[in-house]
Amino acid sequence: MKPSTGRQKALAKALTALIPLAPFSDAEAIREAAGQRKLRELPPSIAVWIATVAHVRHEHSDYDALLDEGYDRDSARHFVIDQMNAVLTTWRATRLVEGDEDEGE
Template sequence: MIATTKRRKAIAEALTLLLPAAPYSEIEAIRAEAGSRHMKELPPSIAVWLATVAHVRHQHTDYEQLLAEGYDRDAARFFVIDRTNEVLTSWRATRLLDPDDDDL
């Protein structure tokens, strides 16, 4: 399902606020994920945050490799949190992952 015009605009605004310096290609991938069907019930800002974290985790960390090596999802997320925050920081993100949060 394609997001409505109002939702697409809200997602674009949330992306601009969260990731002011992210590369265009990264923004477009995150925008597509945030606008996907399984995110439609979430507020745009939350959909953008979840899509951003998932994108960074899968594209810019060793998360997939850790899973392939047998680590469970929570352990793999724990081990990539610093790298995830490094990428977010390089994009001047206005929010980072908190290592003390149970919902990494």
């Protein structure tokens, strides 16, 4: 998909800068999430980061399974940080999740 608006181009550039080796299917899902109305007021780099964290948390970690087991959100987030950072490292991310971050969904 070729970006057509200035916002879409900025999101694509921020995505490439943040996670240059992400698989296409993951990158497209993150790009779509970053373009949602609720993130539109944020700078592209922040919107992409929030979308990336949420995507990796839900699609590439045990986060949802931990919630299903009864863990609260903060505990589940704590236990999946290493899994998330492993994925981000594989994608050559320029930023990793830190334990004290409270990224929105």
